Amino acid sequence: MWPIDHRGRWDGFGYYGLGFLDDLLWALLLLGLLTLVIVLGVRLLRSPVNGKNPFPATDRALEIARERYAKGEISQAEYETLKKNLGG
Numbered sequence: 001m002w003p004i005d006h007r008g009r010w011d012g013f014g015y016y017g018l019g020f021l022d023d024l025l026w027a028l029l030l031l032g033l034l035t036l037v038i039v040l041g042v043r044l045l046r047s048p049v050n051g052k053n054p055f056p057a058t059d060r061a062l063e064i065a066r067e068r069y070a071k072g073e074i075s076q077a078e079y080e081t082l083k084k085n086l087g088g
Contacts, residue, residue, distance in 0.1 A: 061086050 062083065069079040 065074070065079055065082040065086070068074045069076070074082070
């Protein structure tokens with residue numbers, strides 16, 4: 001008969017476990033997964049759905065394109081191309 005530990009797991013034939021470290025590692029894994037879910041949830045809530053652009057550099061690039069168009073440095077076709085490429 002193979003020995004079974006206090007949690008009902010089989011400890012024979014090559015599996016010896018890590019004692020309390022085994023439980024600690026599982027707890028850390030679950031804590032990490034929970035943290036990942038929370039972080040992704042927060043990022044999802046900060047998505048463009050509520051009016052904020054998650055890519056502020058794109059907003060700045062569009063602003064620069066508008067300024068250049070207003071100064072006459074680029075044509076309307078160039079401005080429209082930039083606007084389309086930048087997602088504006």
